[in-house]
Amino acid sequence: MNLHQAKDLITKINTEFTVNITENSRKRYLVDIRHCLMYSLRKRGYGLTFIAKMLGKNHATVIHAVKKIDALFMVDKDFTKLCEAVEEVIDNYFLDNHIHGKNLHSESYESMKMASCRLINEYVESEPEVERWLLRFNITWSEYRTFTSRQL
Numbered sequence: 001m002n003l004h005q006a007k008d009l010i011t012k013i014n015t016e017f018t019v020n021i022t023e024n025s026r027k028r029y030l031v032d033i034r035h036c037l038m039y040s041l042r043k044r045g046y047g048l049t050f051i052a053k054m055l056g057k058n059h060a061t062v063i064h065a066v067k068k069i070d071a072l073f074m075v076d077k078d079f080t081k082l083c084e085a086v087e088e089v090i091d092n093y094f095l096d097n098h099i100h101g102k103n104l105h106s107e108s109y110e111s112m113k114m115a116s117c118r119l120i121n122e123y124v125e126s127e128p129e130v131e132r133w134l135l136r137f138n139i140t141w142s143e144y145r146t147f148t149s150r151q152l
Contacts, residue, residue, distance in 0.1 A: 001046070001099050006054035009093050013037060016089045022056055032079065035065035036086035042066050043112070070115060074123040074133070113139055117147035 001009070013033065014020050021034045034055060041051050048059035055061075072079045093099070116137045121144075124130050134144055 001094075003054060005097060005099060006050075008097075009090065010037075010054065012093050013086065013089055017085075024056075032082055033086060035069055036083040037090070038062045038065040039069040039083065040087050040090050070119065074119050113137070113143060114147045117144050120144070121148040 010021060014022075017033055019030050019033060021030060021037065023030065025031075038051050038055070038061075042048070042062065048062045051062045052059045069083065073083065074080075116133075117139060120130055120133045120137075124133055130144075134141065
């Protein structure tokens with residue numbers, strides 16, 4: 001994805017959610033949508049500076065957004081639904097415009113799996129709920145047990 005396509009994606013998100021995410025505002029709903037976009041693009045392998053540049057922010061803001069989403073994703077169901085809606089808009093845009101995410105290195109993929117397992121272990125208590133999250137992140141029980149000390 002180039003910067004022109006990134007601007008088109010921003011326009012698509014602005015239209016879908018009737019907001020302006022490039023606006024210099026701290027309104028909670030606006031910030032949450034912007035952070036979900038940053039997180040999703042980072043998860044797809046895009047660099048911090050590219051994501052920051054497309055939104056008129058700096059790389060530290062993207063780092064903060066990714067950390068924030070990692071922490072909130074498991075606990076706040078409304079926030080999770082918002083991020084899923086943003087993901088859907090991004091997925092549709094990528095499909096419509098034949099854009100593929102950047103390839104992630106296997107080390108970063110494994111570290112994302114490990115971080116997900118640790119979050120699941122910390123915040124999710126029931127086995128069915130753990131299983132639901134593992135399926136969602138495409139993590140096997142074996143990997144989950146490897147990354148955590150939890151035995152179910």
